[in-house]
Amino acid sequence: MDRRVFIKNGSLALLSLGFAPQFISKTVLAARSRQKVLVTIFQRGAVDGLNMIVPYGEEWYYKVRPSIGVARPGQEAGAVDLDGFFGIHPSMSPLADLFHRNELAIVHACGSPDPTRSHFDAQDYMESGTPGVKATRDGWLNRYLHAREHADATPFRAVALTTQLPRTLQGNAPALAIAQVGQFGLRAGNQTDMMQSGFESQYAAAADKVLG
Incomplete structure (x- = not known):
């Protein structure tokens, strides 16, 4: 995935912070001080793993895929x-550079x-983390958050850049779905301004703890 496209679609480009409520801006900027951040991207649909990570050293790959196999490195449109x-x-x-710097690991030929x-x-x-069990109500990421709860945790500890909370984050642990950072805010009728002002004051005083 193109990093620029991901940032644009996720609405986390720095320009968007100028239009976001102040407490949201402080929340996002506070992430800079954190050393460990888990980013998960669930691509809905299908992917051809053998044409994404190509076993070009295996002769059978080209024997069984004479017309759709990806060419060897050095050839036209090759891997x-x-x-x-x-x-x-x-x-x-672009991901190849990350792999060679030992910043990317690829788990191949795996599944449910x-x-x-x-x-x-x-x-x-895949999202519930319980293959074969349809009755599971929460997602695997939410169970992780619940298992690692602590006193300073806030809803901003887990944020999905989607219009609805994904299956992985559904459950008892607090999490947020924010499709557009610039449009995120509080809705409390005629109390909206007072509530938003209160939140901004709270996070201005403790921005470094916002992400829990």
């Missing part, structure tokens, strides 16, 4: 070499142990 056996699709070439042929069930199992 970008990773380790002499695997390569990455040329459209994802549940044999369902339903795309929707498989997607739900």
Whole structure:
């Protein structure tokens, strides 16, 4: 994924902070002081793993994919070499540098142990983290947040850049869905200004603790 596209679609470009409520701006900027931040991207739909991370060193790859296989490194539209056996699709070439700097790990040929042929069930199992169990109400990320709760935790500890809270973050632990940072705010009728002012004062005094 193009980093610039991700930032733009996620509405976290610095320009957007100028239009966000002050306490939201302070929350986002407070993240700079944090050393560990987990970012998860769930791509809904399907992906051809063998054409994304190409086993160009395996002859059978080209025997069974004579027309759709990605060419070897050095050839036209060929894969970008990773380790002499695997390569990455040329459209994802910026990630190769991260791999060579040991800042990116690729877990290949993995998936759910549940044999369902339903795309929707498989997607739900990935987000709940309980393959084969449809009754699970919370997502795996929310269970993690719940297991690691602490006194300073706030809803801004977990933020989804979507219009609705994704399945992974649904559960008892607090989390927020913010599709557009600039449009995020409090809605409390004729008390809105007072409530927003109170939040801004609170986070101005403790911005370094906002993300929990």
